[in-house]
Amino acid sequence: MDAAVKLIRHNGLGGLRTVEVADLAGVSRGALMHHFPSKHELVVAVLTYVNEVTFTQSTRRAQSARHDGGDPIDSIIKDAQDFFFGDYFFIELAIGMSDESTRRLKRETQQFARQTRFSIEATWLDTLISSGIPEQLARDVLALTLSVVRGFSVRMLIENDPERFSRLLAVWRKIVRQHIEDSLPKPSRKRT
Numbered sequence: 001m002d003a004a005v006k007l008i009r010h011n012g013l014g015g016l017r018t019v020e021v022a023d024l025a026g027v028s029r030g031a032l033m034h035h036f037p038s039k040h041e042l043v044v045a046v047l048t049y050v051n052e053v054t055f056t057q058s059t060r061r062a063q064s065a066r067h068d069g070g071d072p073i074d075s076i077i078k079d080a081q082d083f084f085f086g087d088y089f090f091i092e093l094a095i096g097m098s099d100e101s102t103r104r105l106k107r108e109t110q111q112f113a114r115q116t117r118f119s120i121e122a123t124w125l126d127t128l129i130s131s132g133i134p135e136q137l138a139r140d141v142l143a144l145t146l147s148v149v150r151g152f153s154v155r156m157l158i159e160n161d162p163e164r165f166s167r168l169l170a171v172w173r174k175i176v177r178q179h180i181e182d183s184l185p186k187p188s189r190k191r192t
Contacts, residue, residue, distance in 0.1 A: 001049040004025075006024065008087075009087040063127075073141070092109075121146070134184075144176075
């Protein structure tokens with residue numbers, strides 16, 4: 001799976017060759033074809049794997065943020081950066097934006113990719129609510145925070161400036177904290 005992820009990220013979906021996957025993974029082409037009889041089946045398996053790994057990592061991080069008493073906004077940003085700045089997001093983006101030749105692949109993988117992202121977002125929403133943030137405010141903060149991080153990840157395609165993005169995300173944290181503080185009723189304000 002890791003070999004296929006690396007090659008899809010490097011060569012694009014159209015440039016994926018099962019021979020190269022087998023070579024990079026250190027297995028024979030026959031062994032690869034035994035488990036994945038077609039390139040299509042390999043890519044579906046890769047995306048299933050990617051979504052399972054992402055879901056597990058994000059769920060653990062959200063549970064940790066909920067129980068450690070830290071700043072859930074920091075944890076959301078870190079989790080979003082790990083996904084949106086990583087290979088997995090760009091592979092899913094490439095498939096989502098591909099042409100008609102991958103229509104079947106898009107149809108087969110889009111649903112579980114959506115379910116994974118929505119499940120992760122629901123977990124983060126629960127984490128924010130459990131920290132004392134009212135539900136609608138938590139929904140807004142989560143949607144905006146994920147959009148900001150996702151926007152920077154796409155921006156990386158034309159401007160690779162991680163230091164600037166880190167500085168701007170620190171500004172975003174301050175804005176969100178202030179917005180949450182201003183939105184909570186005075187007697188029940190809780191530092192987030």
